[in-house]
Amino acid sequence: MSITAPAGFAASGVAAGLKASGARDLAVVHNLGPLQNAAAVFTSNRCQANPVIWSKQVASDGIVSAVVLNSGGANCYTGTEGFQTSHATAEAAAEQLGVSAGDVVICSTGLIGEQLDRAALISGVEQASAALSEDEAGGLAAAEAIMTTDTHPKQAVVVGDGCSIGGMAKGAGMLAPGLATMLVVITTDAALDSAALDRALRAATRVTFDRLDSDGCMSTNDTVVLLASGASGVTPGEDEFALALTDVCRDLALQLQGDAEGASHDIAIEVVHAATEDDAVNVARAVSRSNLFKAAIFGNDPNWGRVLAAVGTTDAEFDPYGIDVAINGVQVCTAGEPDQPRDLVDLAPRATSILIDLHAGDHAATILTNDLTHDYVHENSAYAS
Amino acid sequence: MSITAPAGFAASGVAAGLKASGARDLAVVHNLGPLQNAAAVFTSNRCQANPVIWSKQVASDGIVSAVVLNSGGANCYTGTEGFQTSHATAEAAAEQLGVSAGDVVICSTGLIGEQLDRAALISGVEQASAALSEDEAGGLAAAEAIMTTDTHPKQAVVVGDGCSIGGMAKGAGMLAPGLATMLVVITTDAALDSAALDRALRAATRVTFDRLDSDGCMSTNDTVVLLASGASGVTPGEDEFALALTDVCRDLALQLQGDAEGASHDIAIEVVHAATEDDAVNVARAVSRSNLFKAAIFGNDPNWGRVLAAVGTTDAEFDPYGIDVAINGVQVCTAGEPDQPRDLVDLAPRATSILIDLHAGDHAATILTNDLTHDYVHENSAYAS
Numbered sequence: 001m002s003i004t005a006p007a008g009f010a011a012s013g014v015a016a017g018l019k020a021s022g023a024r025d026l027a028v029v030h031n032l033g034p035l036q037n038a039a040a041v042f043t044s045n046r047c048q049a050n051p052v053i054w055s056k057q058v059a060s061d062g063i064v065s066a067v068v069l070n071s072g073g074a075n076c077y078t079g080t081e082g083f084q085t086s087h088a089t090a091e092a093a094a095e096q097l098g099v100s101a102g103d104v105v106i107c108s109t110g111l112i113g114e115q116l117d118r119a120a121l122i123s124g125v126e127q128a129s130a131a132l133s134e135d136e137a138g139g140l141a142a143a144e145a146i147m148t149t150d151t152h153p154k155q156a157v158v159v160g161d162g163c164s165i166g167g168m169a170k171g172a173g174m175l176a177p178g179l180a181t182m183l184v185v186i187t188t189d190a191a192l193d194s195a196a197l198d199r200a201l202r203a204a205t206r207v208t209f210d211r212l213d214s215d216g217c218m219s220t221n222d223t224v225v226l227l228a229s230g231a232s233g234v235t236p237g238e239d240e241f242a243l244a245l246t247d248v249c250r251d252l253a254l255q256l257q258g259d260a261e262g263a264s265h266d267i268a269i270e271v272v273h274a275a276t277e278d279d280a281v282n283v284a285r286a287v288s289r290s291n292l293f294k295a296a297i298f299g300n301d302p303n304w305g306r307v308l309a310a311v312g313t314t315d316a317e318f319d320p321y322g323i324d325v326a327i328n329g330v331q332v333c334t335a336g337e338p339d340q341p342r343d344l345v346d347l348a349p350r351a352t353s354i355l356i357d358l359h360a361g362d363h364a365a366t367i368l369t370n371d372l373t374h375d376y377v378h379e380n381s382a383y384a385s
Numbered sequence: 386m387s388i389t390a391p392a393g394f395a396a397s398g399v400a401a402g403l404k405a406s407g408a409r410d411l412a413v414v415h416n417l418g419p420l421q422n423a424a425a426v427f428t429s430n431r432c433q434a435n436p437v438i439w440s441k442q443v444a445s446d447g448i449v450s451a452v453v454l455n456s457g458g459a460n461c462y463t464g465t466e467g468f469q470t471s472h473a474t475a476e477a478a479a480e481q482l483g484v485s486a487g488d489v490v491i492c493s494t495g496l497i498g499e500q501l502d503r504a505a506l507i508s509g510v511e512q513a514s515a516a517l518s519e520d521e522a523g524g525l526a527a528a529e530a531i532m533t534t535d536t537h538p539k540q541a542v543v544v545g546d547g548c549s550i551g552g553m554a555k556g557a558g559m560l561a562p563g564l565a566t567m568l569v570v571i572t573t574d575a576a577l578d579s580a581a582l583d584r585a586l587r588a589a590t591r592v593t594f595d596r597l598d599s600d601g602c603m604s605t606n607d608t609v610v611l612l613a614s615g616a617s618g619v620t621p622g623e624d625e626f627a628l629a630l631t632d633v634c635r636d637l638a639l640q641l642q643g644d645a646e647g648a649s650h651d652i653a654i655e656v657v658h659a660a661t662e663d664d665a666v667n668v669a670r671a672v673s674r675s676n677l678f679k680a681a682i683f684g685n686d687p688n689w690g691r692v693l694a695a696v697g698t699t700d701a702e703f704d705p706y707g708i709d710v711a712i713n714g715v716q717v718c719t720a721g722e723p724d725q726p727r728d729l730v731d732l733a734p735r736a737t738s739i740l741i742d743l744h745a746g747d748h749a750a751t752i753l754t755n756d757l758t759h760d761y762v763h764e765n766s767a768y769a770s
C-alpha cells in the first residue's frame with residue numbers, strides 16, 4: 001500500500017505511449033477531500049523544467065486537487081510549446097476530475113530538450129482518470145508509471161493514531177539535493193492546514209531527500225508534493241506528524257539509494273563532532289562527490305586517503321591532522337595517522353559505512369551516496385539512445 | 386628537451402625501489418646557478434602531505450637549490466615519521482649536492498596513508514645525485530621517474546630571446562584545481578628575481594593548471610615549482626616571460642589532459658559572454674564535474690540537457706532561458722529551446738568542444754576536462770592493490 005493507503009485518495013497508472021517500450025508512463029493522483037491542502041518543494045536548480053514552473057505556481061496557494069505525472073520526457077528546455085503542454089495537461093485533468101486546472105500539479109521525468117507528445121499525454125490523462133482507484137492496485141499502477149531507469153516501484157506507508165501517510169517515489173539517477181531529488185507524491189488523510197503541511201514537509205525533506213546524493217547531479221524536474229485529504233477527521237500533533245512524515249521520506253530515500261543506477265554499494269557517510277550541522281553536511285557531501293573515493297569503494301578498496309583528500313577541499317572547521325576515519329567499523333586513521341591496517345576492512349557487503357570524526361564540536365549529519373561503477377557509466381552513456 | 390634545456394640545470398631519474406615494478410621512481414633536479422631564485426605554488430587542499438608542508442617552508446624565501454621528487458608513495462597522513470622522511474630526504478640531497486637542506490624542495494606522489502621506505506629513498510637520492518646530467522637524457526629520466534599512472538613522460542620547452550623555459554609534469558588522476566594539480570618542475574635560465582618569478586608563475590598557473598579539472602578530485606600533494614638559474618645572463622621583460630611561461634604551462638596541462646586516466650575524450654568547456662571571469666570559470670567547472678554529462682560524452686551522446694542542468698546549479702549571472710549551447714560546432718540549444726537536431730553532432734573525435742553562451746557580459750573562460758569512462762572506474766577501483 002502506498003499513496004492510496006490514506007483515506008480520500010484515488011490513483012492510477014496507464015500506458016499513454018510516451019515510452020517507446022509501451023510500459024506504463026502516466027499517473028494520476030486525485031485528492032477526494034474533504035480537504036485539498038498541500039505543500040510542495042521543488043528543485044533548487046535554476047534551470048527548471050516547464051512542469052516545475054507550472055507547479056510552483058499551482059502549489060503556491062497551498063491547495064492541490066490532483067497530480068499528473070509522466071515518464072518518457074522531462075519537458076525541460078522545450079520553450080513556450082513545452083509550457084503549453086504542461087498547461088494543456090492540467091486542463092485535461094481538470095476537465096476529467098471536475099477540479100480547477102490551477103489546482104493540478106504536473107510532474108515530468110525523462111530526457112531534457114525534447115517535446116512531449118501532447119496528444120498522447122492528454123489521451124493518457126483521460127484514460128488514467130477513468131481508471132482511478134482507491135485500492136492498493138491504483139497506487140501501485142501509479143508508482144509503476146513514474147519509473148524511468150528504476151528497477152522497481154518505490155512505495156512507503158506509516159500508519160499513525162487514527163490517520164496515515166503514504167508515499168511513492170521515482171528516481172535512480174541525477175540524484176542530488178536541491179530540495180527534492182526526484183518525483184515524490186505523499187498523501188495523508190490527516191486534517192492539517194497547508195502551513196502545517198509545509199513546515200512538516202520542509203523539516204522532513206531537509207534530513208532525508210536533501211541528504212541523498214547518489215551522483216552529485218541535480219535534476220531540473222525534482223518535485224516532492226504532499227497532499228492532505230483530511231478524510232480521517234483526525235488532526236495529529238505537528239511534531240508527531242513531522243516525525244511520521246520523516247519516516248516515510250527516509251524509507252523512500254533509502255529505496256532510491258538502493259536502486260541507484262548501476263550501484264553496487266549503498267554508502268552512508270556520517271560526520272560526527274562537527275562545529276555545525278552545515279559543516280557536517282558539507283564534509284560528508286564533499287566525500288560523497290569524490291569520484292576517486294566512489295570508484296575505490298566499487299573496487300572494495302578502503303582507500304581512506306581519498307576520504308581525507310575530499311574532506312580537505314571544504315572550509316569546515318577542523319584540524320587537518322586531528323581527524324579520525326573508520327570504514328565499516330575499522331578505524332583506519334586516527335589523528336591523521338594510519339591506525340588499523342586497511343586490509344581488516346571488509347567491503348564485500350553492499351551496505352557501507354564511513355565515519356569521519358572531526359573533533360570540532362557536537363554536530364553530526366549523514367549523507368547517503370553510492371559507488372561509481374562500470375554499470376553507472378554504461379547506463380548513463382547511452383541514456384538518450 | 387625539457388628541464389635541462391635551459392642552461393644551468395642538471396637532472397636525473399633512477400629506480401630507488403619505491404615502485405614494486407622496479408621502474409624509475411626518484412628524480413633530482415639541481416639548479417647550478419649562478420642564481421637560485423624560485424617560486425612555487427601548492428595544493429589548496431587543507432589536508433596536505435608532508436612534502437608539501439616541508440616544501441612550502443623551503444620555498445617561502447624564494448631560494449631553491451634542488452628538487453627531489455618521488456613516485457611510489459604520497460607521504461601524506463603519515464604523521465611525524467612521514468615528516469621526518471621528507472626532512473631526511475632533503476638532508477641527503479643537501480649533502481650530495483653541497484647545498485642547504487632548507488633549499489631542497491621535496492615532492493611525492495602515490496598512495497596516501499603509507500610510510501615511504503626511508504632507506505630506499507635516501508639511497509635513491511645518492512644514486513640520482515651521482516647520475517645528474519645537463520643533457521636531454523637527464524631531463525627525460527627525471528620526467529620518467531615521476532610517472533604514476535601516466536602512460537608517457539610529459540615535457541615542454543619554449544625558447545625565447547636569449548633565454549628559455551623548460552618543464553616536466555606528472556599527473557593523470559586526481560586532477561582538479563587548488564593551484565597546481567600535479568607535480569610540475571619548470572626551469573629557466575632567465576635572470577629574474579624571486580618576486581618576478583612568483584608573479585609570472587601565479588599568472589600562468591591561474592589560466593592553465595587551475596583550469597584543468599579532469600575528475601574534480603583535488604590532490605594533497607600538488608606542487609608546481611619554478612627554478613631560475615640566471616645562466617643565460619638575460620633578463621627578459623616580465624610580460625614577455627609570463628607569456629612564455631604560460632605557454633609552457635598550457636602545453637603541460639594539455640599533455641596531462643590528453644593522458645588522463647581512462648579518458649576517451651578531451652573536452653574543452655568554453656563559457657562566453659559571462660558577467661565576470663569567475664562566473665565563466667564557475668559555470669564551466671560545474672559542467673566539468675557533472676558525471677552524467679561526462680558519461681554522455683563517453684557514449685558519444687550530445688545530451689545538452691545535462692549541460693544546462695549543471696549550469697543551473699551555479700549562482701552565476703544569467704537568464705536560465707537565455708542560454709545557448711553548441712557541441713562540436715553544432716548549436717543544439719538557443720535561448721533555452723532546442724535548435725539544431727542533436728544527431729548532427731559528431732562526437733567520434735577525441736577533441737570535444739562545448740560552447741556555452743550566457744549572454745550576460747563580456748568575460749570568458751575555458752575549463753579542460755575528460756569524459757567518465759569504464760576505464761576511469763577500472764583504474765581507480767584497483768589503485769591501491
